[in-house]
Amino acid sequence: MVDTDKKPAEFVEALAKGIAILEAFDAANPEMTLSEVARRVGLTPAAARRSLMTLETLGYIGRRDKRFHLRPKLIALGSGFYFTARIDEVLEGDLRALVDRFGDASSVSTLDGEHVIYVAHVSIQRARRAAAVPGARYPAYATSMGRILLAGQTDEKIDAYLKSYEPKKLTSKTCTNAKALRAEIMVARRDGYATTVDQLDYGITALAVPIRDADGTTVAALNTSGYTGMVTPDQLVKERLPALQEAASHIAHQLTRYPTLRSVLGG
Structure with a gap:
């Protein structure tokens, strides 16, 4: 996450959390559960869930069973x-x-x-x-x-x-x-x-x-x-x-x- 001291007044915390979640997926972590995402990004499970649901609705994240993954729309x-x-x-x-x-x-x-x-x-x-x-x-x-x-x-x-x-x-x-x-x-x-x-x-x-x-x-x-x-x-x-x-x-x-x-x- 961004250093608190460097955040401008217009900083949108929710957007930053969503981007941090997208960046959390990599070759070592191609699929993660809700708790794994929350732990990796440093969010509460509730906050991670809200961001994940938003990104899933927008088509940037998919889900198989209880594991989340990135979707091709990110390539755009x-x-x-x-x-x-x-x-x-x-x-x-x-x-x-x-x-x-x-x-x-x-x-x-x-x-x-x-x-x-x-x-x-x-x-x-x-x-x-x-x-x-x-x-x-x-x-x-x-x-x-x-x-x-x-x-x-x-x-x-x-x-x-x-x-x-x-x-x-x-x-x-x-x-x-x-x-x-x-x-x-x-x-x-x-x-x-x-x-x-x-x-x-x-x-x-x-x-x-x-x-x-x-x-x-x-x-x-x-x-x-x-x-x-x-x-x-x-x-x-x-x-x-x-x-x-x-x-x-x-x-x-x-x-x-x-x-x-x-x-x-x-x-």
Whole structure:
């Protein structure tokens, strides 16, 4: 839920509760009972029930026996963002060009609180790994894009992030030490790129660069990734960094023509 201190006078609590319920469903929780929803969102069963009944009536949530699940109508909300922000015109062309040239996968994401949220993704990979579909959210500390996005923040915001968020081991190689993470973020700021190996999931080696607006503010990140064991961070930097930086520059230039996308990327 939203921090109470940051709520404007016009804040609609009931709407916030409904959105929190929608966000509570994920790959680990595709179906939940009323009590499970209430516990996961931090609501009373009565409050959760009212929101669930409203969302079910609107067609965003379905029910099988006593277990609730999301319904396809939610896709329409995401497609509205996709088309108004012109994702296909501004981002996907550069991603496809990178994948056509290097194979593997390429994505654009932006910072969403303590996570990165994927805005666009193109891939030729078929292996079962952490999903990188648009809308997927992952801890910023465990991704190359998250680290380069954090590198674009002020020192104060980086310190606040590391102080407030408790990293978890997602693999045996995931870095969870605040001091070490800060050092990695500072290296990314210095170098202008970030690399990770098996931080989010086994088998993912990635390289990310910032996408900056005309003022030099980092508004998004662009990455390229491959299979650990088939590609190393040094190889990604040597073989793909110039092309990745060129694509990021092209996307940044495109943002001046699409103010809606610039606005949503910049928060």
